[in-house]
Amino acid sequence: MDNITATIQVVPLNHYILLSAIIFTIGVIGVLIRRNAIIIFMSVELMLNAVNLLLTAFSAYSGDASGQVFVFFIMALAAAEVAVGLAIIVMVYRNTNSIDINVLNRLKW
Amino acid sequence: MIDLVWLIPLFPFIGFLICGLGRNVLPKALLGGIASLAVIVSFAVSLGIFLQFDAKTAAVVNLFDWINVGTINIPFAFQIDQLSILMLLIITGIGSLIHIYSTAYMSHDAGFGKFFSYLNLFVFFMLLLVLGENYIIMFIGWEGVGLCSYLLIGFWYTNGEYADAAKKAFIMNRIGDLGFLIGVFVIIATFGSSSFSAVFPQAQALVSGDTTLTLITILLFIGATGKSAQLPLFTWLPDAMAGPTPVSALIHAATMVTAGIYMIARSNILFSLSPVTMSIIAVVGLATAIIAAIIALTQTDIKKVLAYSTVSQLGYMFLGLGVGAYTGAFFHVLTHAFFKALLFLGAGSVIHAMSNEQDMRNMGGLRKKLPTTFITMLAGTIAISGLPPFAGFFSKDEILAHVFEHNVVLWVIGVLGALLTAFYMFRMMFLTFWGSFRGTEEQKHHLHESPAAMTVPLIVLAILSVVGGFIGVPEALHGSHWLANYLSPIFEASNSRLGELSLSHATEYALMAVSVVGVIIAIAIAYVKYVKNGHVPLADSEARPALAKLSYHKFYFDEFYAALITKPLDALSGFFYKTVDKSGIDGIVNGVSKAPVEASKGFRLLQTGNVGFYIFAMVIGIVAVLAYSFFKF
Amino acid sequence: MSLFYLVAFLSILFSLLVIFTKNPVHSVLYLIATFFTFTIHYILLNAQFLAVVNFIVYMGAIMVLFLFVLMLMNLNKDTEPVKSNLIKIIGVIAGGALLVTLVGASKALQTSAVSAGPNSEIGLVENLGKVLFNEFLLPFELSSLLLLSALVGAILLARKDKKTQNG
Numbered sequence: 001m002d003n004i005t006a007t008i009q010v011v012p013l014n015h016y017i018l019l020s021a022i023i024f025t026i027g028v029i030g031v032l033i034r035r036n037a038i039i040i041f042m043s044v045e046l047m048l049n050a051v052n053l054l055l056t057a058f059s060a061y062s063g064d065a066s067g068q069v070f071v072f073f074i075m076a077l078a079a080a081e082v083a084v085g086l087a088i089i090v091m092v093y094r095n096t097n098s099i100d101i102n103v104l105n106r107l108k109w
Numbered sequence: 110m111i112d113l114v115w116l117i118p119l120f121p122f123i124g125f126l127i128c129g130l131g132r133n134v135l136p137k138a139l140l141g142g143i144a145s146l147a148v149i150v151s152f153a154v155s156l157g158i159f160l161q162f163d164a165k166t167a168a169v170v171n172l173f174d175w176i177n178v179g180t181i182n183i184p185f186a187f188q189i190d191q192l193s194i195l196m197l198l199i200i201t202g203i204g205s206l207i208h209i210y211s212t213a214y215m216s217h218d219a220g221f222g223k224f225f226s227y228l229n230l231f232v233f234f235m236l237l238l239v240l241g242e243n244y245i246i247m248f249i250g251w252e253g254v255g256l257c258s259y260l261l262i263g264f265w266y267t268n269g270e271y272a273d274a275a276k277k278a279f280i281m282n283r284i285g286d287l288g289f290l291i292g293v294f295v296i297i298a299t300f301g302s303s304s305f306s307a308v309f310p311q312a313q314a315l316v317s318g319d320t321t322l323t324l325i326t327i328l329l330f331i332g333a334t335g336k337s338a339q340l341p342l343f344t345w346l347p348d349a350m351a352g353p354t355p356v357s358a359l360i361h362a363a364t365m366v367t368a369g370i371y372m373i374a375r376s377n378i379l380f381s382l383s384p385v386t387m388s389i390i391a392v393v394g395l396a397t398a399i400i401a402a403i404i405a406l407t408q409t410d411i412k413k414v415l416a417y418s419t420v421s422q423l424g425y426m427f428l429g430l431g432v433g434a435y436t437g438a439f440f441h442v443l444t445h446a447f448f449k450a451l452l453f454l455g456a457g458s459v460i461h462a463m464s465n466e467q468d469m470r471n472m473g474g475l476r477k478k479l480p481t482t483f484i485t486m487l488a489g490t491i492a493i494s495g496l497p498p499f500a501g502f503f504s505k506d507e508i509l510a511h512v513f514e515h516n517v518v519l520w521v522i523g524v525l526g527a528l529l530t531a532f533y534m535f536r537m538m539f540l541t542f543w544g545s546f547r548g549t550e551e552q553k554h555h556l557h558e559s560p561a562a563m564t565v566p567l568i569v570l571a572i573l574s575v576v577g578g579f580i581g582v583p584e585a586l587h588g589s590h591w592l593a594n595y596l597s598p599i600f601e602a603s604n605s606r607l608g609e610l611s612l613s614h615a616t617e618y619a620l621m622a623v624s625v626v627g628v629i630i631a632i633a634i635a636y637v638k639y640v641k642n643g644h645v646p647l648a649d650s651e652a653r654p655a656l657a658k659l660s661y662h663k664f665y666f667d668e669f670y671a672a673l674i675t676k677p678l679d680a681l682s683g684f685f686y687k688t689v690d691k692s693g694i695d696g697i698v699n700g701v702s703k704a705p706v707e708a709s710k711g712f713r714l715l716q717t718g719n720v721g722f723y724i725f726a727m728v729i730g731i732v733a734v735l736a737y738s739f740f741k742f
Numbered sequence: 743m744s745l746f747y748l749v750a751f752l753s754i755l756f757s758l759l760v761i762f763t764k765n766p767v768h769s770v771l772y773l774i775a776t777f778f779t780f781t782i783h784y785i786l787l788n789a790q791f792l793a794v795v796n797f798i799v800y801m802g803a804i805m806v807l808f809l810f811v812l813m814l815m816n817l818n819k820d821t822e823p824v825k826s827n828l829i830k831i832i833g834v835i836a837g838g839a840l841l842v843t844l845v846g847a848s849k850a851l852q853t854s855a856v857s858a859g860p861n862s863e864i865g866l867v868e869n870l871g872k873v874l875f876n877e878f879l880l881p882f883e884l885s886s887l888l889l890l891s892a893l894v895g896a897i898l899l900a901r902k903d904k905k906t907q908n909g
Contacts, residue, residue: 011746014848015746015750017845017848018845018848019750019753019754021841021844021845021848022754022841023753023754023757024840024844025837025838025840025841025844026754026757026758026760026761026837027757027761028728028836028837028840029761029833029834029836029837030760030761031724031728032721032724032725032728032829032832032833032834032836032837033761033829033830033833033834034761035721036766038766038769038808038811038812039760039761039766039769041808042760042769042770042773042808043760043761045773045800045804046757046760046761046773046776049776049777049780049800052780052792052796053780053783053784056783056784056787056789056792056865057787059789059864059865060787060788060789060864060865063864064864065864065869065870065873066873066877068789068791068792068864068865068870069870069873069874069877069878071789071792072791072792072795072870072874073878073881073882073885075792075795075796075799075800076885076888076889077885077888078800078804079799079803079804079889079892080888080889080891080892081892082804082807082808083807083892083893083895083896084892084895084896084899086807086808086811086896086900087895087896087897087898087899087900088899089811090811090814090815090899090900091899091900093815094902099815101719101720101721102719102720102721104718104720105717105718105719105720106718721829725832725833725836728836728837728840729836731840732836732839732840732843735840735843735844735847736843736846738847739843739846739847739850739851
């Protein structure tokens, strides 16, 4: 394990930022191009995790534990969010027989 | 006694309050009694002051400090001198007679109490006007009588035409009042005070023709043209005949319309030092006298004839002022008050007898039916025509003598006007009292002489019209001219500047002879035309010769003003109403509210309800915010 | 070092597959794979506690929940709604713009100069636990409340409404 941590020390923080940005963007693109509510939800999870990863990297690189604590809280929050969000999706599916978000267009005017 | 001068305006004011508040409660007899008594008591006090006052200088009674701002101190003070005392006597004396007359004339009117409260209020303001020790008090009275005039012209306000006439009078007066007010401001700015006792001595020190003085006098004269119905603001007075006849007699013949003359006579020193203004006044006065006389020639409404006659006589007064005959002008104010009040009241008596018929074409032959009215009106008519020894002769003669000395051309025109006066006045008399009755059977049946309350004032005024002239018999006729002596302290400074009348007695006799002969000829022509030939004015619809048409339609003054002032103003207000207000201001206000509404209608469509679209917009937003904050485009 | 790049490559690959796969079930599976690569990242960063939590909570619980819901709805490729290509292209372009902006922003901030190297001790369960139960005790306890309310809310939402069912 020590060996592994030693090897990543040479990885610059910028690469973590880049990786997170790419994953986050993929999540965004997923939200934009998919109409399946569950896939969109998963894309949101992707974005959350990209941020988690970046927070952890920052925490590790700056030697501050707070970042990792935040990640922990974000995970707790994500668990709650997924529970409620999926419940909503189930509800929507039950009422409209579809999980196409374009069906949910009555929230206007 | 002089210290009690404040009682004079107080009584009519109390009368106004009682009549105004008790108009629906108190019986008519009591209302009329209180109102008449208030003015009669004022007359008694005035008479007392007249008998007691013999000082050469004015007595000032300071009531209280009114306006005290910075260096300007305007006390609420009354000034007693010969001029104001004579005005007091005219106002309260003729006022009393007209009040008594009105108790009978208005007895059938529903607004009896209202009428007397207005009438008393008018007397109050008129007294304030003549008693004021400074221009500000005078202005209060000036505006007050304007208000009362408005109220009384529009007394029968349910008639739209009458209400319009009231508005016309009010607005026309406002134009003049503005001039007067600005003039007062200039006086205060120039002399630092509005008190007569402070302004006139300072003014005497100025050179003749001073620009500021000319400005002041012209502004004051503009005020006078409004109040005293001179060109170009005279058209309201004939329309003012819409009011009850006693009102026409009191306000629009005897008192209020002479306020302009009083004001100029009061400020005579200012005018004497402004030759330019004097010339303007003379020309305007003469033009008014002639034009009004020509219009009066063809009028068929008995009150309209008298109204134009009033305008014409006021023109003479201004002519007199303009040539420096202050005494003469004021003399004419006095005599005119007698005979014109008499004529109006007589006309009122006729109208009363004719069941509110005012058109002379429907009268005729009333001589037998209304003997008292006939005799008294005849006296008034002779007086106004200027036949000796009736009152009008002396006053008119004095003015014309001064005019002759001043300018012969003006004199010729003036005498011509006097002849016209005689003609149209006798035309009115002949049409009304001679010939055969032209009204309906019902009117004929109702014809009756007026009650004593109406005839007694007529008789009193008739006596005054006959003998009133003797207070100013000129030297040429072996008179002492009491009036000139009495008023000499007032006009002393002006007379010393302008010089006394320097005509030889022979010239004066010649002038008198010319006008008297002319007047007799004019009367003869009128007699031949209207009695011998029984000529009756044409009906409205019939065509008239060009000149008569011009006269009958009052030289189209109203139409001219309508085209020149009313129409452009209407157009302007229409423009402001439709374009500036409706489209402009309302447009902005409505636009401010409409813009968000319309914008929201547009933006609402952005809310498609499509979640994908929202997310897309959100991403664009994030990109924009990040890009802005990091790259600062 | 090369391990990081390999894992990073796999993360990007799997996450792309998540969003581009037609079948939702496959998407979920790819997402699990992505999260697994994330777990490896955490281990590489010596954040052992997070690695474990990520493995258990995300991969174990949340992803199973997703899968379960998908199964419940009986979704397959045929019912998958398709977006038009234009929208897809626009979405990709917008995402690309976001990426460019993010990267550009990080470049503009120049955060690369971090003095302290990774503290190997920090991500250990013991250290993190100490921080969590000292400084962040109140938020930690509050998060339990959050989870409880989420629990109640989820049950309430997903419960079949008898009235609407019958009526």
